[in-house]
Amino acid sequence: MQRVTNCILTKNDQVLMLKKPSRGWWVAPGGKMELRESIVESVTREFKEETGISINHPQLRGIFTIVIEDQGKVINEWMMFTFQATNGSGTMLPQSPEGELAWKSVEEISQLPMAVGDYQIFEHVLHKNGLIYGTFTYNGNLDLLSYRLEAEGEPIKQFKV
Template identity: 45%
Template sequence: MQRITNLLAVKDGKVLLLQKPRRGWYVAPGGKMELGESIYESAVREFQEETNLTPNDVHLKGAYTMIIKNNETVVDEWMLYTFVANDVEGTPFVETREGILGWHSIDSIKELPMAEGDRTNLLFAALNKGMQYGTFEYTEDFELISERIQNSLEQN
């Protein structure tokens, strides 16, 4: 099972998103974990590689199971760990082989083209306290079949 991390930077009511060249969909910067990495280390490394920025105040906001199906047959499954940073330092890239980087209003997450599971987890990461857990099932063309979401808020 593949493990993926992403990190959403939130600053001044905006989020930093990467528009991927293949579909034109928007994502939070991230990618595959390397052997021996913690999910935190992976999220920070991937974010830095794709943005040229250092994230500050980084914390985990969600853990998700992503399932790709062909009819009832599971053809792929991976885990996604979503982090949020409440500030960044440095000068960002504008465009790389990974896509075009830009700041967008938090509300734009509701309308920008992206996988529906990403829309769910990025809105939660940007707007809510606590953690979110979920399972997203997709077709091989990334059409959402179903989602099951659980939220928790620490009471300390």
């Protein structure tokens, strides 16, 4: 099972986003964990590699299992650890090796093209407190099939096609 980390950097009602060229979807910068790397080491390293910015004191905000299935059979699965930071240092890269970087307003996030499950993650991180965790299941075309989310102090949210 692959492990990935990402970080939602917020500053003055803006979010630093990365547009991946393969699908044209916007994501929080991040990537794969390396062997023997902690999740904090991973998110700090990945964020700097993709943006040029060193995040300070990232806070864990979400833990997710992402499942890709074909006809009910799991073909891929990974764990994603989502952080939030409100402070960073350094100069943003003019172009990320992973795609286009841009500051987007918090209000704009829900209108950007992205994986359907990511809207749920951004909604929680940007507008609520505490940790959220759950599972997202997609088909091979990355159409959302189901999710189950649990957040501290909130009822469980579920969706299934």
